[in-house]
Amino acid sequence: MKIAVTAVSGQLGAAIAKRAIEEFGKENVVGTARTPKKAKSLGIKVFKADYNSKEDFATAFQGIDAVVLISGMGNPNDRIGQHQNVINAAKESGVKKIVYTSIIGKPGNSTFDAIVNSNRQTEVDIIASELEYAIGRNGLYIEPDIEYLDNYIKEGKIANSAADGKCSYTSRDELAIAYTNLLANSSLNGATYNLLGESITQTELVDYFNKYFKTKLVYESMTPEDYLSWQQKQNGDFLGSVIAGIYQKIRNNEFELDSDFEKILGRKHKTMDEIFKEYSK
Numbered sequence: 152m153k154i155a156v157t158a159v160s161g162q163l164g165a166a167i168a169k170r171a172i173e174e175f176g177k178e179n180v181v182g183t184a185r186t187p188k189k190a191k192s193l194g195i196k197v198f199k200a201d202y203n204s205k206e207d208f209a210t211a212f213q214g215i216d217a218v219v220l221i222s223g224m225g226n227p228n229d230r231i232g233q234h235q236n237v238i239n240a241a242k243e244s245g246v247k248k249i250v251y252t253s254i255i256g257k258p259g260n261s262t263f264d265a266i267v268n269s270n271r272q273t274e275v276d277i278i279a280s281e282l283e284y285a286i287g288r289n290g291l292y293i294e295p296d297i298e299y300l301d302n303y304i305k306e307g308k309i310a311n312s313a314a315d316g317k318c319s320y321t322s323r324d325e326l327a328i329a330y331t332n333l334l335a336n337s338s339l340n341g342a343t344y345n346l347l348g349e350s351i352t353q354t355e356l357v358d359y360f361n362k363y364f365k366t367k368l369v370y371e372s373m374t375p376e377d378y379l380s381w382q383q384k385q386n387g388d389f390l391g392s393v394i395a396g397i398y399q400k401i402r403n404n405e406f407e408l409d410s411d412f413e414k415i416l417g418r419k420h421k422t423m424d425e426i427f428k429e430y431s432k
């Protein structure tokens with residue numbers, strides 16, 4: 152089976168490509184990237200393909216059996232059409248199956264919901280394409296919090312508007328293993344899976360950092376209004392409101408869901424203890 156993974160210049164795309172290479176062999180995996188030179192270290196053929204260009208993907212998908220579509224980073228209105236470019240190019244190029252990396256999230260009215268909704272529309276578009284498919288809805292990756300640790304230490308705290316809300320986290324590597332299985336195992340086709348591990352509060356997240364990274368962080372709960380305005384000052388209106396919307400959804404337990412991980416891999420998702428232990432080495 153010949154596989155193409157999109158956005159292999161990004162961290163999730165690269166992690167999935169690496170696992171797919173182990174499973175299917177280097178000669179059977181290609182990547183696409185808006186910026187191919189960033190994906191050089193993967194050692195596979197990487198086609199230049201921007202989500203805004205269906206033609207780019209039509210070229211990349213010649214002879215490909217299955218495509219992993221990594222959700223884009225554009226604003227929600229643009230994303231739907233960008234993802235349609237990939238789906239339509241796949242269909243027209245004779246690709247048989249699409250595996251899509253979507254996002255978890257119960258419906259709500261946060262400033263992140265437009266992104267959740269755009270992912271849901273792509274799910275609908277994939278099912279309507281009549282290609283074989285498997286859709287994963289990803290929990291929140293833990294890696295961005297770990298990468299931000301130096302800032303948390305400087306601030307002495309994790310401060311956001313999640314309050315006591317629970318969130319189901321995952322890691323990019325656990326996702327890469329799950330997506331490779333969704334590619335390999337056709338008995339999993341035709342369904343949508345929640346790919347996530349334990350649900351924890353932000354106070355529990357702080358406890359994991361303190362335990363494994365020997366920090367002395369505390370959790371500070373902010374009002375949604377204060378957190379939104381702080382985020383917008385830090386990251387600008389668009390990104391600030393996206394991030395604030397994520398914590399608004401956590402506050403409302405809209406990112407707390409049951410996991411389908413075991414259905415895909417026959418084992419439970421790694422625990423937060425296991426993941427933190429690995430990252431703290």
Ligand SMILES: NC(=O)c1ccc[n+]([C@@H]2O[C@H](COP(=O)([O-])OP(=O)(O)OC[C@H]3O[C@@H](n4cnc5c(N)ncnc54)[C@H](OP(=O)(O)O)[C@@H]3O)[C@@H](O)[C@H]2O)c1
Nearest residue numbers: 158160161162163185186201202222223224289290291292
């Ligand atoms: N579940 C979560 O916690 C979570 C967190 C963050 C993001 N996400 C979603 O999951 C996706 C993958 O995450 P990640 O960690 O791999 O993010 P990442 O490392 O920031 O990578 C994003 C990728 O999207 C590519 N991209 C953006 N716009 C594009 C376009 N117009 N055409 C082609 N490629 C484009 C980027 O290409 P360049 O290298 O050219 O910039 C990059 O390869 C994200 O795009 C986002 O939708 C989920």
